[in-house]
Amino acid sequence: MSISIMSGLLLCIVFSMITTGLSLLCVHCSNRVNASCTGLLKNCSQDERCVSTMKQTIFVGGMRTRLFERGCGPVDQCNSSSSLSSMVSIYHRRTCCSTNSCMPVLPVLPNVTKSFNHIQCPMCLSHELDCSASKPNNCTGNEIYCASHVIENYGEQKVNF
Known part of the structure; x- marks a missing residue:
C-alpha cells in the first residue's frame, strides 16, 4: 500500500474517533x-x-x-x-x-383543563385514511392548533383521528 493511501486511511480513522468522541x-x-x-x-x-x-x-x-x-x-x-x-x-x-x-x-x-376555549377542530375516528365525515371537536385549555394523527397498531390496523 502506498504511503498516501495509508496516511489517508489513518486520517479517516482518527477523524471518525474524534467525531464519535464529540457526540x-x-x-x-x-x-x-x-x-x-x-x-x-x-x-x-x-x-x-x-x-x-x-x-x-x-x-x-x-x-x-x-x-x-x-x-x-x-x-x-x-x-x-x-x-x-x-x-x-x-x-x-x-x-x-x-x-x-x-x-x-x-x-x-x-x-x-377541560374548559372550552372557543376553538373547534374537525375530528373523526376512522379505520380508513379518509376522514371526510368529520365532526367538530371542542378544544380545551391551551389547545389552539388542529392536528391529524394516524395510529398504526402493530402494522395491522390504522386509526385516523
Whole structure:
C-alpha cells in the first residue's frame, strides 16, 4: 500500500474517533410505573440533546396510562409541552440537558383543563385514511392548533383521528 493511501486511511480513522468522541452520551430507558429509569448510554446525533419525556394518555371512560422515557431527542423540542384532546386526551412534556450522562429536570405534565376555549377542530375516528365525515371537536385549555394523527397498531390496523 502506498504511503498516501495509508496516511489517508489513518486520517479517516482518527477523524471518525474524534467525531464519535464529540457526540453526546445519553441514557436510554422507559418506565410505565414511575418517573425514573436506568438504561444503557447511547450516542446522540449532533442536533440532539439528552431528554426526559413524560406522557399521559386518558381514554374515554377515564383509564390512564403514563410513560416516562429518557434518551436522545431533537434540540428544537427541548422544554416543550403539548396536549391533544379528542376521543383520547394525550399530554406530554419534555425537558433536556446537554452534558454526557446528564439527567434533565423531571418533566411535570401540564395542568389538565377541560374548559372550552372557543376553538373547534374537525375530528373523526376512522379505520380508513379518509376522514371526510368529520365532526367538530371542542378544544380545551391551551389547545389552539388542529392536528391529524394516524395510529398504526402493530402494522395491522390504522386509526385516523
